[in-house]
Structure formats: C-alpha cells, structure tokens
Amino acid sequence: MTSDMTARVLRLLSLLQARREWAGEELADRLHVTTRTLRRDIDRLRDMGYPVHSTRGHGGGYRLASGTALPPLVLGDDEAVVVAVALRTAAGGLTGMEDSALQALAKLEQVLPRRLRGQVAALQTTLTGISWEDRGPRADPALLATLAGACRDHEIVTFDYTTRDGAAAPRRAEPCHLIASGDLWYLLAHDTDRDDWRLFRLDRMAAPAPTGRRVPPRPVPGGDPAAFVAEQLTAAPTRHRAVATVDAPAEHVRARTHGLGARIGALDERTCRVDASADALTRVAQILAALDADYTLDADPAVLDHLRTTADRVLRALG
Numbered sequence: 001m002t003s004d005m006t007a008r009v010l011r012l013l014s015l016l017q018a019r020r021e022w023a024g025e026e027l028a029d030r031l032h033v034t035t036r037t038l039r040r041d042i043d044r045l046r047d048m049g050y051p052v053h054s055t056r057g058h059g060g061g062y063r064l065a066s067g068t069a070l071p072p073l074v075l076g077d078d079e080a081v082v083v084a085v086a087l088r089t090a091a092g093g094l095t096g097m098e099d100s101a102l103q104a105l106a107k108l109e110q111v112l113p114r115r116l117r118g119q120v121a122a123l124q125t126t127l128t129g130i131s132w133e134d135r136g137p138r139a140d141p142a143l144l145a146t147l148a149g150a151c152r153d154h155e156i157v158t159f160d161y162t163t164r165d166g167a168a169a170p171r172r173a174e175p176c177h178l179i180a181s182g183d184l185w186y187l188l189a190h191d192t193d194r195d196d197w198r199l200f201r202l203d204r205m206a207a208p209a210p211t212g213r214r215v216p217p218r219p220v221p222g223g224d225p226a227a228f229v230a231e232q233l234t235a236a237p238t239r240h241r242a243v244a245t246v247d248a249p250a251e252h253v254r255a256r257t258h259g260l261g262a263r264i265g266a267l268d269e270r271t272c273r274v275d276a277s278a279d280a281l282t283r284v285a286q287i288l289a290a291l292d293a294d295y296t297l298d299a300d301p302a303v304l305d306h307l308r309t310t311a312d313r314v315l316r317a318l319g
Contacts, residue, residue, distance in 0.1 A: 143208060156214075185203075244274045
C-alpha cells in the first residue's frame with residue numbers, strides 16, 4: 001500500500017473503533033473517497049484480520065465485530081494520553097493488577113509520539129495518590145475478567161467463598177454487577193441456592209467457573225446497583241455497636257459524614273439517629289467526631305472505654 005492508502009486505512013480503522021456502526025456513505029464522506037474505494041479499504045482490513053461486518057440495502061453499513069484475537073487499536077492523541085495515565089494509576093493503586101498494567105503501559109509508551117510522551121510524563125510526575133492502609137491482595141485480573149464476562153452474558157457461575165468468620169463453602173450465583181468501593185471490589189449477584197441477593201468480596205472468592213447456563217437479566221432492587229450495594233455495606237453486621245441521637249437535622253449530618261447512607265435516619269426536623277457502629281473502635285470515634293453537633297450515645301462498653309481513653313489523651317495534649 002502507498003503511504004496515502006495506509007494513512008486512509010488507519011483512519012478508517014479508527015472510525016470503525018470509535019462507533020458501533022457506520023453507514024457506508026457517511027464513512028466514504030469522512031474519508032473523502034468513493035463508496036467503491038471504501039469497499040476496497042474494508043477488504044484490506046479484513047485481509048489483515050479485522051472482522052468488519054457489513055449489511056446490505058439502503059440503510060446498510062459497516063461495523064467492527066469482536067474476533068478470536070485482539071487486533072491492534074488505533075487511538076487518538078487524547079485517548080492515548082488518558083489510557084497511559086489510567087494504566088499508571090492502576091499500576092500504582094490497584095493491588096493485583098500492577099504487573100498487567102505495567103506491561104500494557106510499556107507497550108503503549110514504546111509507540112507514543114514524542115509530543116504525547118511529554119504530556120504523559122508531566123501528568124505522571126504531578127499526579128499522585130494517597131494510600132491510607134495496606135489491606136493486602138484485593139483484585140485479581142483474571143477473576144475480574146471472568147466475572148465481568150458472566151455479568152455481561154447473564155451466565156450463572158460457581159465459586160468457592162470464604163465468609164468473614166472464616167467458613168468456606170461452594171456458591172452458585174447469577175452475577176449482575178461488579179462494584180468498586182474504596183480499596184475493595186464486590187460482586188453483586190443473586191444466590192441461586194438461597195434465592196436472595198448477596199454481596200461477595202472478590203478477595204474472598206476462588207475458583208470461579210462459568211456454567212454455560214444463561215438466564216434472563218434480573219433487575220436489581222431499587223434499580224440502582226451502586227445505591228443497593230452502598231445500603232448493604234452500611235447495614236452489614238459490625239463488632240462494636242454505637243448509636244447516637246444527634247441534635248441536628250439528618251441532612252446536616254449527611255453533608256458532614258461520608259459513607260453512612262442508610263445509617264442516618266431523621267427523627268424529626270431537628271434531630272436524627274446515626275448508627276456509628278463499626279468493626280474498628282477507631283472508626284467509631286472518627287464517625288462521632290465528624291457529627292459536628294451535640295449528641296447522646298448508646299454504645300457497647302468497649303466503645304465507651306475507647307472514647308474515654310481517647311478523650312483523656314486529647315485533654316492531656318491540650319494541657
């Protein structure tokens with residue numbers, strides 16, 4: 001192919017990757033060629049292994065379908081910069097994916113034009129993230145890919161799951177959505193044996209296996225998967241109980257706290273109840289400190305002892 005023809009075919013590939021389907025005449029207009037030349041360029045892409053499907057008739061068009069292997073992608077300048085920064089972020093902040101992200105980033109940076117390398121380098125040197133704690137392995141790329149495919153295809157999967165108390169058992173479920181919350185990934189699924197919705201932490205899952213059985217999509221209660229998962233997380237059982245009756249409206253408290261969701265309930269226009277229960281005593285203290293209002297507290301003895309100790313320490317620091 002001549003250089004002009006090569007550039008045109010690459011431009012055609014970029015357009016096909018940017019949209020699900022194109023009308024033939026529209027593609028030809030974008031490339032400033034005739035429909036006959038467009039058909040020849042489409043055949044050239046097919047010869048190179050790109051599965052370009054076509055439909056006949058007045059409304060016919062072209063679309064790039066998925067194949068048996070991943071073909072080369074054509075990215076615009078902005079897309080290449082975004083992908084490079086996203087891969088760098090994943091390599092530094094998503095446990096379990098560092099190696100895969102770095103390998104993909106190395107391949108991308110090898111072919112980036114010099115003008116884009118400067119932009120990517122500037123972003124990478126000026127952007128950083130804060131990791132407050134190291135919670136160990138959380139996301140396995142192969143597990144994520146398997147579950148994402150099952151969610152997309154509405155395919156029942158089996159897997160081994162370890163609960164928070166250490167009990168392990170095989171599970172069978174209809175995967176619906178993958179949800180990231182903080183440093184953790186969750187699978188929202190309908191448990192077929194228990195006939196109920198369940199939330200599974202990915203770091204507690206092992207040996208996922210698609211069964212080949214597909215089922216109709218199951219609507220999530222409330223219609224919002226993220227909101228449903230947030231409510232489930234806030235309602236999960238905790239080790240330390242602490243419930244505060246706050247002298248402030250629920251909206252005032254909700255605006256000054258994070259991640260409590262359904263644990264904040266209005267009692268009347270001026271007061272609300274806040275469930276500050278948590279697995280860690282320090283977390284209970286953090287929630288109560290963020291209330292920014294007077295409150296009375298109903299809590300376990302361990303919580304009260306921790307708060308007294310913390311208060312004494314603060315008073316000593318103040319002299």
